[in-house]
Amino acid sequence: MKELAKTVRKASKQLLKLNKETKDLIFDDLIKGLDSNRKLILEKNQLDLDEAFKNDLNKAMVDRLKLSDERIDDIIKGVKTIKDQPEIVGSFYDEFTNDLGLRVKKQRVPIGVILMIFESRPNVVVDCAALALKSSNAIILKGGKEAKHSNEILGQIIQDSISKYVDKNVVSVLASDSREQLNGLLSLKEEIDVVVPRGGHGLINHIFENAKMPVIAHYQGLCHMYIDSDADIEKAVNLVENAKTQRTGVCNAIETLLIHKDILPKVNDQIAKRLLAKGTELRVDEKFSQATKGDFVAAKDEDWSTEYLDNILSIKTVDSLDEAISHIDEFGSNHSECIVSNNQENCETFLRSVDASCVMVNASTRFNDGGQLGLGAELGISTTKLHAYGPMGVEQMTTSRYVVVGDGQIRS
Amino acid sequence: MKELAKTVRKASKQLLKLNKETKDLIFDDLIKGLDSNRKLILEKNQLDLDEAFKNDLNKAMVDRLKLSDERIDDIIKGVKTIKDQPEIVGSFYDEFTNDLGLRVKKQRVPIGVILMIFESRPNVVVDCAALALKSSNAIILKGGKEAKHSNEILGQIIQDSISKYVDKNVVSVLASDSREQLNGLLSLKEEIDVVVPRGGHGLINHIFENAKMPVIAHYQGLCHMYIDSDADIEKAVNLVENAKTQRTGVCNAIETLLIHKDILPKVNDQIAKRLLAKGTELRVDEKFSQATKGDFVAAKDEDWSTEYLDNILSIKTVDSLDEAISHIDEFGSNHSECIVSNNQENCETFLRSVDASCVMVNASTRFNDGGQLGLGAELGISTTKLHAYGPMGVEQMTTSRYVVVGDGQIRS
Known part of the structure; x- marks a missing residue:
């Protein structure tokens, strides 16, 4: 050698x-x-x-x-x-x-x-x-x-x-x-x-x-999307669907969805319906499971630290923006992280607190890519x-x- | 810890x-x-x-x-x-x-x-x-x-x-x-x-x-100055003196001077005189020793790889620009390297071939410093x-x- x-x-x-x-x-x-x-x-x-x-x-x-x-x-x-x-x-x-x-x-x-x-x-x-x-x-x-x-x-x-x-x-x-x-x-x-x-x-x-x-x-992309308490419902559902299913098996697809408890009842059924139609396997926490129509696999601890590289999504309900940030801090892989929110202050807190090579506001994590970000090839x-x-x-x-x-x- | x-x-x-x-x-x-x-x-x-x-x-x-x-x-x-x-x-x-x-x-x-x-x-x-x-x-x-x-x-x-x-x-x-x-x-x-x-x-x-x-x-600064066959004599002597003696014990001072054989007889006595007046100890190769008035310490092999951090300079005569570049390639520490030359093509060859954090043309190596290069502090x-x-x-x-x-x- x-x-x-x-x-x-x-x-x-x-x-x-x-x-x-x-x-x-x-x-x-x-x-x-x-x-x-x-x-x-x-x-x-x-x-x-x-x-x-x-x-x-x-x-x-x-x-x-x-x-x-x-x-x-x-x-x-x-x-x-x-x-x-x-x-x-x-x-x-x-x-x-x-x-x-x-x-x-x-x-x-x-x-x-x-x-x-x-x-x-x-x-x-x-x-x-x-x-x-x-x-x-x-x-x-x-x-x-x-x-x-x-x-x-x-x-x-x-x-x-x-x-x-x-x-x-x-x-x-x-x-x-x-x-x-x-x-x-x-x-x-x-x-x-x-x-x-x-x-x-x-x-x-x-x-x-x-x-x-x-x-x-x-390294791997253990990427998250966080839906804040104040988010546009339709955009949020579209973003989740795109970030998980537009192409699975890629590093900038999301593995875990974090949903603020206050918006959970407004987005849960739509998200479940949209993803199930795409064949996504959902592994969810108890709050999501109780609030949502249908039967779901219960998420285990290891789900939060798994990059599936597959059409699987884990879903966790959080009580606050801070809890979302802490979760990302613990399990994220510094790759791509996204907040979906209409609250400017929360977006700024998220941007300031989350450490990743690309942090997104109201945009699909799939955009963290050399071609998309203007580098040509990577x-x-x-x-x-x-x-x-x-x-x-x-x-x-x-x-x-x-x-x-x-x-x-x-x-x- | x-x-x-x-x-x-x-x-x-x-x-x-x-x-x-x-x-x-x-x-x-x-x-x-x-x-x-x-x-x-x-x-x-x-x-x-x-x-x-x-x-x-x-x-x-x-x-x-x-x-x-x-x-x-x-x-x-x-x-x-x-x-x-x-x-x-x-x-x-x-x-x-x-x-x-x-x-x-x-x-x-x-x-x-x-x-x-x-x-x-x-x-x-x-x-x-x-x-x-x-x-x-x-x-x-x-x-x-x-x-x-x-x-x-x-x-x-x-x-x-x-x-x-x-x-x-x-x-x-x-x-x-x-x-x-x-x-x-x-x-x-x-x-x-x-x-x-x-x-x-x-x-x-x-x-x-x-x-x-x-x-x-x-890392250390094992820095060189190379005097090309076609160089301004007065500037060359001033640059050598400054790069070695303006402050010794610093990383961007030179340790070895490389002199093209054709210019050797025109610069050697002036360089020796100027440096000896500053108390510099010269460790020189045979060609320099033979061509120059005075008694000098003979350079040993280890001199080419020694960062003195002191008022000592090793001097080596080279047959060509290529030999100078090869010497720097072998012994340099990627710190500061300088060519003194009026020949544009040689300067460009030197710039293209020498790998260092700062490459100088007709300027003292002492300028490789955050303050001097516009960074403020370093x-x-x-x-x-x-x-x-x-x-x-x-x-x-x-x-x-x-x-x-x-x-x-x-x-x-």
Whole structure:
């Protein structure tokens, strides 16, 4: 692993010389490569799907793993979006001239070498490789073994499109899945500048315990929506439905709905009806159960700390805004949190008190997404407060240094 | 330690409600407290100095430890500077309204709880406490035991000025110096958001090995100045003198001078004369020694990797710009690096190839400093590339989250 990482580190320096024109050529070659190799990609993906079937992988994972012509179209569209973004690496900002005539400016520069760790979803390989190229970072992509064949072929296509212009090792895809390999990588703080893990509790904890370099975790989304005592009923019901069911199995969907006791009797039946029609399983507290028509599963303690990634919603009645905030403080994962309220003061208290990468007022949590928030494409959504908090796009894959240009100025 | 950190975490939430007016009152009380307790501060400082004398502490450390009326004036001036800075916590930027009418904005929010680890220099306690208050972060300040009494009294004065307004534990000064205490703190990733160590190799390495939370290291400054083949002789000599001798024992002073072989015979005698007049000890390579009048200490291999923090300079002759860049790549500490050159292309190659928090062209490395670069005051100079690279002021002590305000918008 050390040899590989050293090769990537050395290759990364070549990226500093790439201009936009050359990057565009690489992106064009990549798009062509993906388009002309559809058959091969789908064949390799089928090998992973066969394996998944043998290993009885759950439906959600198989769905994330599966590629199709349409999904390849989406991947290509993603590369085009990243290609068309403005070139920000190397750009200057916050310039000023000081009293001595020194020109001081900040400059966006690449981080260097990024280690990305993720599960299933072969599209992540292409998205992240394109983002790395755009931000002039080298990247080591370590996917799960369940996507081994898919990741391998995508890695080859990416390297083929790079190799004419720079050392192809600037994008290195590792398809195996051994813990020794992972731990080996996590110790290489001289060669790797940052590790970006996308995954659940076990993976993220393992990385934090073992990584010797900085970690920007893209941890789970245990997201809440809180319906305040004074909220618009129709909007509240629509928002709950959208935040839970527009797409399940994504990190910015809600897992727990908190309802103020005073508004409970006005929204409970509508919410239950609307969600049950969408096939949502409701796990509810006693107050909700007693107030609402129908039979419901009783929520257990562990429901408040579970990211279902599925069409399941836990519902809890709270006595006050403060209780809602405390619940989020205890169980939230710093991802996306929403208040539905017409009370300006309560909205401000919620905003001030809730710590999450994106806090929403009267809007679906599904909007916490790089595309929706104006970043174009994203590496993922960071739940780490340092460096990048929330969707992480090209800009968040750079750092800023100072450049000082003088004419012989000395300090007195 | 866990109890303390939990107390600080809890206290930190009170800072979210502080407005500028209240902060100003705290700063005023702090200034009064420092001013009216000068005698007591100096008495306590004397206890540390007595101890340092007994323990035969080196001169540079004693100098950093020693307080005086003048230094207390400087500390007070520092607090005033921080008080007068604009209030950026809670401020919004990059606002836009999307197609659906959603208002999207980024907001600067405090990081939360910062653990600061530093050696000697009691003034750091007040500077960092003031920066933490200004950025609405709670801070645990862990200084070296050599400054125990000084840090303790300064911590008391700070807490006295805070306690009228918020829980005084938002600034907690730890005066002991045990490794167990330190390691205990480094394991508390739920309570502490980031650790900022200021120090040398041993301390920084220990922190990286043991910290379970993100680290923003303020590591040593092994800074270089490179005199290119085409450089202005007079400016070059002035810059070398300033970067080495204007103040020794600081991180942004240079340790190694790299001279292009073609310009060597034109600058060597002047540089030697000027530095020897300032009492600088020169440790030079053979080429410099042979070309230059006088007797010099021969540089050893370890000189290239030594941060002297003293009035000593190593000098190496290089055959090319590339050799200079390779030398910096191998021995530099990502702090401050300078090229002295009239050749635009060489300056650009240097800027593109050298990785440091501040890269200078024809300017003294001593300008890599929060005050000089427009930040006002600084917590230190980060050599970590993530989150903050270079001087770390109030802005770098915040993070940014998204705030999305809607009117019931859902995602389709």
